[in-house]
Amino acid sequence: MRExxxxxxxxxxxxxxxLARQVGDRCMxxxxxxxxxxxxxxxxVQAALVRAWRELRTLRDxxxxxxxxxxxLTNECYAEARRRTRWSxxxxxxxxxxxxxxxxxxxxxxxxxxxxxxxxxxxxxRSVLVFHHVxxxxxxxxxxxxxxxxxxxxxxxxxGTAAMRASLEADDRTTTSEERFA
Amino acid sequence: xxxxxxxxxxxxxxxxxxxxxxxxxxxxxxxxxIHRTRQLIVIGPWRQPTSFQSFGFLAAAAAAVAVAIVLxxxxxxxxxxxxxxxxxxxxxxxxxxxxxxxxxxxxxxxxFTSPLYGYTATIxxxxxxxxxxxxxxxxxxxxxxxxxxxxxxxxxxxxWTIGGPFSGDLAAFVTNRIAANARDHSDxxxxxxxxxxxxxxxxxxxxxxxxxxxxxxxxxALTLRNGVAYVFTFRDLGxxxxxxxxxxxxxxxxxxxxxxPN
Numbered sequence: 001m002r003e004x005x006x007x008x009x010x011x012x013x014x015x016x017x018x019l020a021r022q023v024g025d026r027c028m029x030x031x032x033x034x035x036x037x038x039x040x041x042x043x044x045v046q047a048a049l050v051r052a053w054r055e056l057r058t059l060r061d062x063x064x065x066x067x068x069x070x071x072x073l074t075n076e077c078y079a080e081a082r083r084r085t086r087w088s089x090x091x092x093x094x095x096x097x098x099x100x101x102x103x104x105x106x107x108x109x110x111x112x113x114x115x116x117x118x119x120x121x122x123x124x125x126r127s128v129l130v131f132h133h134v135x136x137x138x139x140x141x142x143x144x145x146x147x148x149x150x151x152x153x154x155x156x157x158x159x160g161t162a163a164m165r166a167s168l169e170a171d172d173r174t175t176t177s178e179e180r181f182a
Numbered sequence: 183x184x185x186x187x188x189x190x191x192x193x194x195x196x197x198x199x200x201x202x203x204x205x206x207x208x209x210x211x212x213x214x215x216i217h218r219t220r221q222l223i224v225i226g227p228w229r230q231p232t233s234f235q236s237f238g239f240l241a242a243a244a245a246a247v248a249v250a251i252v253l254x255x256x257x258x259x260x261x262x263x264x265x266x267x268x269x270x271x272x273x274x275x276x277x278x279x280x281x282x283x284x285x286x287x288x289x290x291x292x293x294f295t296s297p298l299y300g301y302t303a304t305i306x307x308x309x310x311x312x313x314x315x316x317x318x319x320x321x322x323x324x325x326x327x328x329x330x331x332x333x334x335x336x337x338x339x340x341x342w343t344i345g346g347p348f349s350g351d352l353a354a355f356v357t358n359r360i361a362a363n364a365r366d367h368s369d370x371x372x373x374x375x376x377x378x379x380x381x382x383x384x385x386x387x388x389x390x391x392x393x394x395x396x397x398x399x400x401x402x403a404l405t406l407r408n409g410v411a412y413v414f415t416f417r418d419l420g421x422x423x424x425x426x427x428x429x430x431x432x433x434x435x436x437x438x439x440x441x442x443p444n
Contacts, residue, residue, distance in 0.1 A: 013217060020212055020213075024209060028208075045204055045208060046212055050215045054216075054220070054222055105187070105195040111196060165193065168189045169189060
């Protein structure tokens with residue numbers, strides 16, 4: 001990847017195209033998670049890639065390309081979300097995910113509850129959860145990548161997780177109570 | 183009764199759901215867009231602060247500039263580090279505090295008097311000006327740093343000027359600046375020789391015009407007078423070439439107005 005970044009920094013469009021194809025799907029996954037909308041996610045990734053091309057020469061360390069791109073992408077996601085507020089008619093939500101989950105841990109009901117809870121989080125909380133759970137970043141690196149203080153990253157993760165956990169626990173209580181009276 | 187299941191495990195599993203890939207049409211769109219999008223030029227210290235062209239930056243800079251100029255005028259003849267530097271005699275006395283303020287020229291062209299370097303130049307209407315805070319030492323990078331008088335024009339056009347001591351002749355100074363480019367800007371402008379290197383005569387004063395092809399118009403006009411070397415740099419980030427007829431005419435018109443101190 002480093003060689004492609006270096007070539008792209010010198011204006012090589014082919015190299016940047018190859019670079020985009022290496023990182024594009026991962027960016028799409030991140031944007032889809034943050035925005036929960038396929039079209040908006042696609043627009044955000046496109047905008048982020050074009051902005052990355054434009055500003056590529058400001059990137060000092062080619063090895064940090066993906067981290068740098070993710071920061072741009074997150075900002076583009078926020079921008080797309082703001083545009084969504086203004087042009088809500090364009091919203092097309094994500095199709096329902098594959099009902100088969102990892103190891104049978106999740107029921108369809110769990111997934112619905114979590115999806116609803118996740119959508120109620122702020123974009124900033126979603127971003128932290130996504131970079132933590134989907135990208136797998138530890139908190140210090142996550143904070144650096146998003147350009148936020150570590151304490152802020154911690155509180156966003158804690159509050160976001162608490163909200164999602166609360167939705168599951170509320171549903172569990174309802175289910176248990178229904179079982180008791182069955 | 184169902185045993186409670188670990189909520190954290192379920193949250194982790196939730197995030198394992200696959201997401202859609204970026205479709206080919208998006209890659210195609212990016213490819214088309216980058217073909218039409220110029221990369222920002224970052225030329226080491228030549229890099230212009232992104233906010234330089236905004237009035238906000240200049241307005242904020244004005245106060246700092248005025249204070250700095252006052253302080254510098256209290257220590258005439260001293261450059262950065264307290265080392266005396268042979269600099270051109272300023273043509274203005276206490277007035278620099280006034281002319282030093284970063285400002286936009288009003289409806290017509292205005293004459294800019296450099297508080298530190300003493301030259302005057304006619305700046306086109308609407309351009310912003312911000313005078314140098316420090317004297318150039320004649321060796322550092324000739325970028326739009328604190329040592330440069332800065333001029334921000336329309337769109338992506340800007341210019342800056344420095345002046346400092348040089349003991350050789352004009353040819354030696356040209357060689358010096360070409361070497362300085364290789365030294366200071368090899369990362370983003372790796373050309374070792376300028377595409378344009380031609381002599382000019384402006385008001386009987388010999389100059390040399392250099393044009394660098396770094397993905398944008400970067401022209402430098404060099405001259406020497408009384409042991410002081412001057413570098414006038416013109417940059418247009420909107421043109422991907424070493425020269426452009428419109429830019430060249432604009433730059434030459436500014437150079438034609440330059441009056442160097444005697």
